[in-house]
Amino acid sequence: MYEAQKKHGTGTDQELIEVLTAISVVSKRLAMKLALIQSQSTEGGKQDEQNERYGCDH
Numbered sequence: 001m002y003e004a005q006k007k008h009g010t011g012t013d014q015e016l017i018e019v020l021t022a023i024s025v026v027s028k029r030l031a032m033k034l035a036l037i038q039s040q041s042t043e044g045g046k047q048d049e050q051n052e053r054y055g056c057d058h
Helices: 004-046
Strands: none
Touching: none
């Protein structure tokens, strides 16, 4: 019975490693996209100027 639990635990460990690796990959992609967005916004100023309101609201 211990051998069956040991084998199951190894599979669970491998699955946990795979999930954590996938989370790491997604986190890296998100960080790169956020850095790109931040660099674009600091270089180019406002991006959504067409949605800004100026003057009085009638």
